[in-house]
Amino acid sequence: DIQMTQSPSTLSASVGDRVTITCRASQSISSWLAWYQQKPGKAPKLLIYKASSLESGVPSRFSGSGSGTEFTLTISSLQPDDFATYYCQQYNSYFGPGTKVDIK
């Protein structure tokens, strides 16, 4: 099985900050990585697929990069609506443990 890890597990940031979350796979998954945002009591929302493709309707302050085993999700300027938990997922299967972004 391919294992997914994320760092950090929790991130405290302020509105306007640039935020970066890292996801690592235990073996190469090419570019088959997705990022999701989840708010309490809600279903996850797809942000990024194929490592760097922005899902339709997602603000351009979100971006993804990486390939192989290391990937990043970047929020260029954190907005109040962005405080949430973020998950990475390898191609249509395993999720990472999540990164909670909260208010500093």
Place this chain on the structure above:
Amino acid sequence: QITLKESGPTLVKPTQTLTLTCTFSGFSLSTSGVGVGWIRQPPGKALEWLALIYWNDDKRYSPSLKSRLTITKDTSKNQVVLTMTNMDPVDTATYYCAHIHFTIRAFDIWGQGTMVTVSS
């Protein structure tokens, strides 16, 4: 517009079999590339992928749960059914179904989820 909705029991007893139904609209599971998956989330914990079925009846299961899971589709009813045998309290979670396309390998549209509690 694609929508999905999960249905099933809210409470099951230990050792029982759970049957969940995902009823969807806005797409067909006979269309090339289309799939539906199941994901769960225990209270306060991370997402866990369970199973996935594609338009061509290709089925994928989480290796850790494979012996307990069965996923099937009924194209005429626009439904996907997940059964999980031998339920345990640790299986208490919100269960989601979601739409996927083979070309992006990501779940782009999710149902609202259904909470299942396992307790005697």
